[in-house]
Amino acid sequence: MDVRKVVAIGAAVVVAVLAVVSASALSSPVAWAAAAVGVVLTAVVVFVVTPTPALQRILIGLGALVALVGIVVAIAELAVRGFRSDSTATLLGLAVGLGGLLVVAGFAAGRRAPSPALLSTGALALVVIGLVAGIVVAASVPFLPLSRAVSYTAADAATEITLTTPAGVEEGDVLVAQILRSGAGEVRPPQGWSLLRTTALPGGAGSVSLFTTTAENAGGPVTFSVDTPATLLGGIGGWSHIDSVTTPGEATGNGGAVTAAPAPDDSASQVLYFVAGSGVADVPVADPLTDAWTVKADNVIKATTALVARPALAADPAAPVSLTPTAPFAAWATQTVVLEAQ
Known part of the structure; x- marks a missing residue:
């Protein structure tokens, strides 16, 4: 041969x-x-x-x-x-x-x-x-973080809120969920989810919690629960090519502009700003920020949650973020989440 x-x-x-x-x-x-x-x-x-x-x-x-x-x-x-x-x-x-x-x-x-x-x-x-x-x-060279999709919903006077895993999520993707509840008490995640951060809104208006997990299948309902009936708002997003999830900061306030905690000066990271407020309003954003969801509960207890994203490769990753809702929130909280690329 x-x-x-x-x-x-x-x-x-x-x-x-x-x-x-x-x-x-x-x-x-x-x-x-x-x-x-x-x-x-x-x-x-x-x-x-x-x-x-x-x-x-x-x-x-x-x-x-x-x-x-x-x-x-x-x-x-x-x-x-x-x-x-x-x-x-x-x-x-x-x-x-x-x-x-x-x-x-x-x-x-x-x-x-x-x-x-x-x-x-x-x-x-x-x-x-x-x-x-x-x-x-x-x-x-890291992969660019990719947003798969988001889904969100609200429940009134409920002890559970069920979110649908966003379409297009694949095994290994990172999921992050935000749950706002009115009043005092904690939010319990389903099995396999871990708590990232809980932030209380000023004046006892409620609290907002962030949870994360790694997707193991392509979909299915995800249920979060509380001990006593409350107004519950939630959203869930999926991202691919993520190595780690951190929550480096939070900020709270009353009325006026909603200011997010500073994010790391890293243009390769996907930064998410989770907003929660007492009151009903839209949360408009300006480039290069994008809004992923706004969900409102307009009942006896009025509340709004929103997800605002700063894209990877932002020209000025350290620029401060200030959002002005279409109507002032009585109390608000923002939580900064950083998705580090693989």
């Missing part, structure tokens, strides 16, 4: 594995299946096809071009944007993997070493640079 071809298949396996690593897809069966198919096709070309020198050069040149695409994507993620997304991570892995397999096939399938030497050497160098760049990106 031709030793050169056997070595080439080993090289193809190494390239395929490194491509999966570059795409941060170690846990993806689809990525591993695609890598296996790529190796098999490469083996077929190496052992069955004997290309002409011209076709050999085409294979190697095409591999070099595809590997160059991977290098460009790696540079864009590492030095220009500073974050990754599902699409660019997949593109990086495909580019460096396909480029490497084409070059391996071009080298090993022919009867003699490819020529000219500059083409073959340059192509090999591009593939190696692309694979190394992909590994560096996978190890050092």
